[in-house]
Amino acid sequence: MEDKNRAPRASDASGAPGWPFAGHGSGISSLDELCGGEREEASILSEFGWSIPMDSGTIGEDDGFSGFGLEGAPGPSEAVVAPPESRSDQPTAALPARSGDAVSSSSSEEPPPEADEKPAETANKSTKKGQKRSRQPRFAFMTKSEIDHLEDGYRWRKYGQKAVKNSPFPRSYYRCTNSKCTVKKRVERSSEDPSIVITTYEGQHCHHTVSFPRGSAHAQNAAAFADHVALSPPQLYLPAMQFHQNLAVGAGQLLQTPRGQHQPSLPARTSPLPTDEGLLGDMVPPGMRNR
DNA sequence: CGGGTTTGACCTGCGC
């Protein structure tokens, strides 16, 4: 699960919030703002009140995750979207929250953006204590693929791997190789359907992609998703049910994807509806689609 | 040699 337990490292503590795939319509005027003005961005996210819960921990352990989730910058909780078939009638909020992920702690009191006041040199250990790690916005999506680490246009360095409870598949932890970028992502396979890769992004890139392979559906979808998300913060603040229903569409599409083909459940791309329709149409009012 | 991966140890919060 996401660990709010650990205090952020010097870089993490800066609270660089934001979304992956910055520059794809995140609303940030400049990528530089992300690396240099994280704090500012945090407030922006908070202002929007993005709080569609998404519990990364639940994703892997609940097997039920079949969509993506969003979390407000120092968002209180995350939750996951239930599988279309088994939980379509349950509101997101009712989903089991995992071991305190952000759910319990962050909801009680938000880690103030100032949480990074500690000197960098002591950040390593000392900041781990007494301070809750500031949580960054996250989103996750499922991809039916035999490849664990899907290409998304950025370069990642693996920094850890852990076995996940109730899952035969380990979870891998990656960090963006850009030293100024604090974006992280977790990759794991669904224990229910090994062919599905669950990717969870945390944070926002403060730089452009290293490369963005045209042929990579995953990359394009990821970017599209980022666009989508970035464009409609207010719309993302949806009632659980509505949100879930929207996700179900993407998930359904996803599962129809032939094995081996990267096809994340990104609404904007997976929906059978014309571009910018489907989920986008549900979540983004016409007035906001002026792109 | 630089950059990425592997992997065991460590840290922390939560639940019992």
Next chain:
DNA sequence: GCGCAGGTCAAACCCG
């Protein structure tokens, strides 16, 4: 208070 589980660190290792 203790054990568990998730997340991260960092040394060792691998590879081009």
